[in-house]
Amino acid sequence: MQLLQQTIEKIVCLDQKIAAEARERVDHLIKPAKSLGRLEDLAVQLAGITRNLKPVFDQKAIIVMAADHGVYEEGVTSNPQEVTVGQTLNFAKGITGVCAIGQVSGARIVPVDIGIKVEMPSDVGIIIRKVKNGTDNMAKGPAMTREEAIKAIEVGIEIANEEIKKGVQILGTGEMGIGNTTPSTAILSVLLRCDPLGITGRGAGLGKGGLEHKAEVIRRAIHINEPNPDDVIDVLEKVGGLEIGGMAGVMLGAAANRIPVVVDGFISTIAAIIAVGIEPKTKDYLVTSHASQEPGAKLASELLGLEPMLMMNMCLGEGSGAALAFPIIEAACSILKNMPTFAEIGMEI
Template sequence: MSYSISDIIGLIAPLQKKAAESAAEHLDRLTKPPGSLGKLEELAVQLAGITGQVKPSFPQRAIIVMAADHGVCEEGISAFPAEVTPQMVLNFLSGGAAINVFARQASAEVLCVDIGVNAELSHPDLLERKVRMGTANMALGPAMSRAEAEAAVLAGVAVVEEAVNKGTTLFVTGEMGIGNTTASAAIMSVLTGIAPAECVGRGTGIDERKLEHKASVVERAIAVNQPDANDPVDVLSKVGGLEIAGLTGVILGAAAHRCPVVIDGFISSIAALVAQRLCAETASYMVASHHSQEPGHIQVLRELGLSPMLELNMRLGEGTGGALALHLIDGACRIMKEMATFESAGISAGEPAVEEDAK
């Protein structure tokens, strides 16, 4: 079936309030002081609201790694050459990358998608959804056409739909693309109004001189292209990346299918920001996995109203932080299913909390 982006947005509904309230009530009956499991309790309530199930579980989950190249690498903004992108895609497919290790630990499937790698790749496990052979150099003109940006978003939606049809009910965002922190910084600057110098980070580990150069490239790209901050697809097409657009589609698709979507690091959070600007309700379906070392990341999470679960000083991408957060999601689900209530355990419950102004 052929969808438009607006069609997908039309399928995204608010969380199911009754299920969330029932989950909160159940948590307060468990053998612990109310709220004592902190963010895990908030997560359990959110998952109930997303799924409509008070005690959900997610036995089948997928980490979607979108891969694409960036023409802006011509400007010398990365510590690694562009050919690393296709090389890393093959590493994902052979199971040798960090995300593969963490995925195996979390019993998650890795779906590697070529949405815009600037090389001809072939592998039986590769999802070939190439929109074009990498973006153009955004410092000189638009990264891609609007039609290409839309096609990349819808490719992400389609990957989710195919996985849902096979039983997947939870998704993690991952990416690979040398130069994608530059595109992400440009999108962030346009959508938030924050100066490029505050949005750029060291990415793959560039030095101070290259960091200043990277900020100037982002400034130039925005000046040349004049993206419309009120039109997220225009921003994607002019200063974005194909994998960022693809992940935007993954997030929209997950929300449309009432599936939680775990957001990884800076690049994934930029895709989340684009999705949220397209449809505010998508933020309700997002779980922020961790706070990365990219300086702009925490500001993007604040824009989304998300609080990260982990603080591990990571900056790898690939979906690695998201994969680690799956263990916390499992913990929240198991608490709901396996922990005794005061009544079932025969334990006396504490007195309910009394508000100061109610005394």
């Protein structure tokens, strides 16, 4: 809890003076006003985050949190839980979807075992920071204790701090965990105070009971655990996942270090809602990448209050959308660095 509190206390608002200077510059670049749309807003945000009118993001990393879920035993997915292990190993090998996209955008992939059910090898490029061997079955009781939820958040903070010390200038969040759309949807259902059926999706593959069974499991978990929607850590504890807490911690850690963090799809957005619920100023440091195909994704983005940049019909997770968004972020930086103003080239308008 001490690390979390220290991190919260370090998070401040964007530098409004630098942001205003960036806005002034963007508005007078050699182009029609507002013609670069959201790219202009992104440039201003990045300048305000970094306190630099010409921000640079040469060193990028996507932290992929991996964990298992006790609710898997309720048959909410058709995929074997062993896939969590296999894909986490594949991150280390550099052969997953986010790894392939990351090669294009120059992002290093950092896999973290924060709660995989089995013990993972420590000599293959996976960071082992296991809080516990998967969450407990939230349909029968709390997914974890409050202490474990806070520890998961603090693991994310620690990993973010370590990467930033290595020179990383921008982070992305990703996840791996078979069944993790179930706790993500449960969290959203609690925070929206809505029935889960309308926001429950297929995830990576539905179990035999279909959407109705998955929604009923979520409904039962909420009924049994009574998570407090006014306390996001309580919600994470009761019906959440370790990787969701870890990603929320990455976002808090990045904000405390004035580092932008790119949010992936549905599950990462849920983590962002947790992070912002813990410290609202964290929102200033978030860049949302793509609109997931999961049914709850749009409502999650609306609850967060940030509109994703990309509509690519993706729902892979892993941080794949974050990797895809990095070149757009670099483009926003490039207009600040490489476009002159009308005054600088001696033109009057």
